[in-house]
Amino acid sequence: MERILVAKNKKAFYNYHIIDRYEAGLVLSGSEVKSMREGKMNLGEAYVLVQGSEVVLIGSHISSYSNTGYKGHDPKSDRKLLLKKKEILKLKQSTSQKGLTAVPLEAYFNSKGWAKLLIGTAKGKRLHDKKEALKEKDIRRETEREVARNK
Numbered sequence: 001m002e003r004i005l006v007a008k009n010k011k012a013f014y015n016y017h018i019i020d021r022y023e024a025g026l027v028l029s030g031s032e033v034k035s036m037r038e039g040k041m042n043l044g045e046a047y048v049l050v051q052g053s054e055v056v057l058i059g060s061h062i063s064s065y066s067n068t069g070y071k072g073h074d075p076k077s078d079r080k081l082l083l084k085k086k087e088i089l090k091l092k093q094s095t096s097q098k099g100l101t102a103v104p105l106e107a108y109f110n111s112k113g114w115a116k117l118l119i120g121t122a123k124g125k126r127l128h129d130k131k132e133a134l135k136e137k138d139i140r141r142e143t144e145r146e147v148a149r150n151k
Contacts, residue, residue, distance in 0.1 A: 006036050006115075007107040009043040014130065016103060016122030022091060024055065025082035026107070026115040028062075031073045035065040036115060041107050048081070048102035048119050050092040055081040057104060057117065081117060094121045 012018070028036070035041070040063035049056050057079045064073070083091070095102050106118040125133070 002111045004109040005106060006039055006109065007041040007043045009046070009103065009105050011044055012103045012105055012120065012122065014125075014133070016101075016120070016124055017129075018105070018120040018122050019100070020090075020094065020121045021105070022083060022087055022119045022121075024087075024117045024119055026057070026117050027080040027082060028115055029073050031065040032062050032079075033115060034067075035062050035073075036107065037109070038066065040065075043104045043107060046104050048091075048104060050088065050095060050102070053085075053088060055083055055088055055091065055102075055119075057081055060104065060107075081119070091119070091121065099123050 042061040044061075046060040047058055049058055059076070060079065061076055062073070091102060094100055100121055100123055102119055103122050104117055105120045108116055108118070110116050
């Protein structure tokens with residue numbers, strides 16, 4: 001299954017322990033889809049809220065499409081997410097627990113060409129967890145360099 005990655009929320013993987021993942025469809029206008037295909041999406045400050053029986057992506061930024069006319073889209077508007085009822089209930093229950101939140105991880109186009117968003121329920125990392133993750137990343141990078149040098 002081929003995925004075309006548009007945006008990745010690197011901050012989410014650094015700041016949170018990802019517990020569970022959900023794949024949601026994005027409700028977008030035509031100019032937003034075209035802009036996403038150009039790779040003009042940012043998930044850095046975005047978060048996900050469950051409002052009643054709907055799930056909404058807030059704070060994501062999709063820049064204006066380069067060839068749009070006078071009427072484009074609002075780059076910072078809230079976007080509705082499409083999930084099954086059971087998934088919405090599960091997400092609502094997990095985010096209602098203390099310390100857990102829902103964050104967008106990746107935006108991509110699936111093999112059928114649909115715009116999708118990978119959502120993760122996450123628990124915040126503490127400072128010592130972040131430092132340890134950086135140490136592990138450095139060690140992994142060094143071992144990969146040594147293996148590449150010895151080939």
